[in-house]
Amino acid sequence: MDDAKLNVILDRHDRDPSALLAILMDIQKEENYLPREDLGRVSERIGVPMSRIYSLATFFSAFSLKPRGKHICTVCMGTACHVRGAPKLVEQIGRDFDVKAGETTADMKLTLETVNCVGACALGPLVILDGEYHGNITPTKLERVMKNLKKEQG
């Protein structure tokens, strides 16, 4: 992230160390992950040791310390989705794209994530691809949802 941009984020939160969580969220929103180098500058400028930044960044599941893929596919693993077959969907995507939950494909095209519950249980099982919700997913429907991605990957 360029310096000016980072400063805008820091100033938005008055460079307040207790706003660290919000600062990290803003960085991740811009960069899709938390680049190490950016964290170093945050540490210097708001006077918070790296160890604390890392302890926050690893504690909360919303953060990623590794670059994430161009596309992000999130499978809801809430209880309602679980009883309606969500684990099979994670396996299916894993198989089709050769990726594990929480990881990114080698070509950086796709990150597969799981989330505890997005509160749209009526639609379960549910897959969110790049922010768009796809509900009542079956293996066949999932194939359709992921078709374009598959093509892109070649």
Added chain:
Amino acid sequence: MAKRLQSTKELLSLQEKIGASRDPEQKVVSVCAGTGCCAYGAKKLAEAFASSIEGHGLEGEVALRLTGCHGFCERGPLVVIHPEGTFYQRVQLDDVDEIIEKSVQAGEVIERLLYADAGGKTYEHEKDVPFYKNQQRILLANNGLIDPTRIEDYLAIGGYRALAKVLDEMEPEEVCAAVKASGLRGRGGGGFPAGVKWESCRAAHSPDGVRYVICNADEGDPGAFMDRSLMEGNPHLVIEGMIIGAYAIGMPGKPKGYVYIRNEYPLAVERLGIALEQAREMGLLGEKILGSELDFDIRINKGGGAFVCGESTALMASIEGEVGEPRAKHIHTVESGLHDLPTNLNNVETWANVPLIIDRGVDWFTSIGTGDVSDNPWGGSKGTKIFALVGKVNNTGLVEVPMGATLRHIIYEIGGGIIGGKKFKAVQTGGPSGGCIPEEKLDLEVDFDRLTEVGSMMGSGGMIVMDESTCMVDIAGYFLHFLADESCGKCVTCREGLKQLCIIIDRIREGKGREGDLTLLQDLGETIAEASLCALGQTAPNPLRSTLKYFREEYEEHIRNKKCRAGVCKALIRYSIDAEKCTGCLICARKCPQECISGEKKKPHVIDQDKCIKCGVCMDVCKYDAVCVE
């Protein structure tokens, strides 16, 4: 937007003005824009309505309103035509022009879009549909009527009237006393009487008069979404409750407010943000609220996706910018919470009840619910509770019933029974620390104490219905893994103990369970409960306890007979094709990722068990129900 209101009088006269300017005969197309309906494409639908209204030259005549969640998410997208109140469900883009022409302009009812029950009977009005008819909606009552991004809509239905009443007529102590007398108990899990908490926080010493008033909107229980729906659909109700709380707890003094909200709820964050901004502009937040002595504002704090941050002390640590680890509570947070100052934390739904109690009175509130709270706030459960009815039930959605409604009423009368006519097995309540309740307890009258008696708990109100195809060992394993992942790691028992429980239950799921494993699970579970710091660890063995108590034979079958009767645990099942039913359509063979299904066209197919990875794709694609699992 209107200017800052200087007094309660100005507020009340503005309300009157808005009320008088509203034409009850106004034609309104109201589109549900809750998360559920949005996922079904409600936003595009609303755009289509807007352009259709314009296309038909009806701009001045017909209004379009985007509302919060109506609760019947199963049937989304939902559209209601006012003033008739015609209720359309599963509305598609193609239906838009027809609705405008036939329903809005000609006043006809489009039969095809009405809700039809299993017997084919259709219902024209929302209130008559069995899903709604059997509920008592007081908190959710207005979700379908108001546009949550317009404060005028809330004012038009009497919003902020309770705040005016409090500022005009009540001393802070009287407000605390009223909340205590109402018997309102915390909706976030524990069921602690809200009035008692308020009084202790009020009485606690604060060196410079600062007291924090926090709304817990972390809603971490999987399968619960009532808090989200309240914030998305009627954010001012929650805000009004918090302002009243700030007055009751913090005056005279300097109350400060926070809402701690999940990052996974972008729409709720957005709507709440808009509502706060509007309340500020109108002088309902900020300095000298409605001309009174009360200075109070509310900040939004976004959580980072950690379940344990819903716990009170972890939540406060997280607002302070620390890692969300709980601390020992020998000093209560009402005395020393956020920044070591007196802090009152309540759940979203708890706050939402407050304006209603003040507005309609304590007697009205105590007339709903169970028990007697006249001299003991723990004496019963008063008011309503919103449940998220999900899982293998026909009518998924948000259900608000009086405390004391039976499980059977909720699941069968409102929920319409089990999907596909399958057999009910259990209902899970209370989130990861709750329990599974079996069929013989279906007549249980649901309130805080009855649920605890059967080994479950209220939690935040998730109700996950399970049928014969749900494996109880698998479910217990699901919750144990959930909790092991979410343990903050501070206590050894919780961190390591849960890991061990997962290992044991996984081996049972894999058919490698040993005699004695059940005793081991139980003993280890009890140790974790006893030796852990916060409620996450203390209640972690609950899902185990209840499934072992009510469904022990399923565990035993897994261990002794290597059998999973629900057909879930992969290692214990096999897929096969029923030669009688198979038409030889070739589809499964084409779709099988292992290419392990063979057979000729129009002849029964067979699965090569050695190669099959039990992915279930064949079962999903077969149109003839020929693939079975055993």
